Amino acid sequence: MNELTWESFTKRIHIHATTEKLYWCWATSEGLTSWFLKDAVFLRDNKPINKSDFIKPNDSYFWYWHNWDGKEEGKIIETNGKDFIKFLFAGSCEVTINLEQKKEAILLSLTQSKIPQDEKSKLEIFYGCSNGWTFWLANLKAYLEHGILLNETGIDLKPFGLAGYEFVNM
Template sequence: MKKLDWYEFTKRIYIHTTVEKLYWCWATKEGLISWFLKDAEFSRNEKVINNSEFIQQNDNYTWFWYNWDGKEEGKILEANGTNVIKFTFAGSCVVTITIEQKEHAVLLSLTQSNIPLDDKSKLEIFYGCSNGWTFWLTNLKSYLEHDILLNETKIDLRPFGLAGYEFVNM
């Protein structure tokens, strides 16, 4: 068994859907804003790509969430067109998404690695992102299996100073 450490974490979830649908949810702007983001932009060679176009290695992204004024910018490190996506996230971290058809459902695995080992990163990235991804993968399952979104899009949670740590549907 692999030992747990502060350098990386993995979250897994079974979802009753197809590999193709799950890949679309991660690999297109249309897919990402259907369950995850308020808005997203992908660019290739400094040109914005179409909302329905699949991302490719070396594309850049900018993501915007509901209830957060910031943005996340990064680079697509790998996108094989079927079941693997890898991108930079939260500074120097790398997120790897793998999608595998199993006997009764599709297994989605998300690993966030290269987490700095200072105390601030342990709190904000390891703890914060680990909790965040747990919610977002649950939201993705809810969306694909029941057409229900669990994230808050109508109530402004930004006035709560610790909203990202206290609200479970941020």
């Protein structure tokens, strides 16, 4: 991407961990619930897969967050079993996770693309997801490098109407 647009954004972070550990964090229900979600259910041929099994293309998912009663559902588009995942998210958007070994750490790049261009999508998807992914990538780094989680799981933030926009650790 050579310029900023409303159609996509990229977030990057260096994380001191192995590619295998980072891939596990994104590609298994066990991994996703260790740092990100309250629950993650992946279906293959309409049957739940084991929480330790790696996702594959055409798997579908249901994700549940702490402090949000809704669920996200989507489909896995592509995986390579080691350093690349692409999935549908927030409707028809695509999220791509790419892990690249650098000298000092793994460079994790997350790109969310195909964001609709209406005003609601600009606010809720571009602004909301961009802020959300920034926090969650920092949370993943804190978890893997320091063994701590920054997201709020003990205090119910749901009564705050704009919690997803105001709390930095939702």
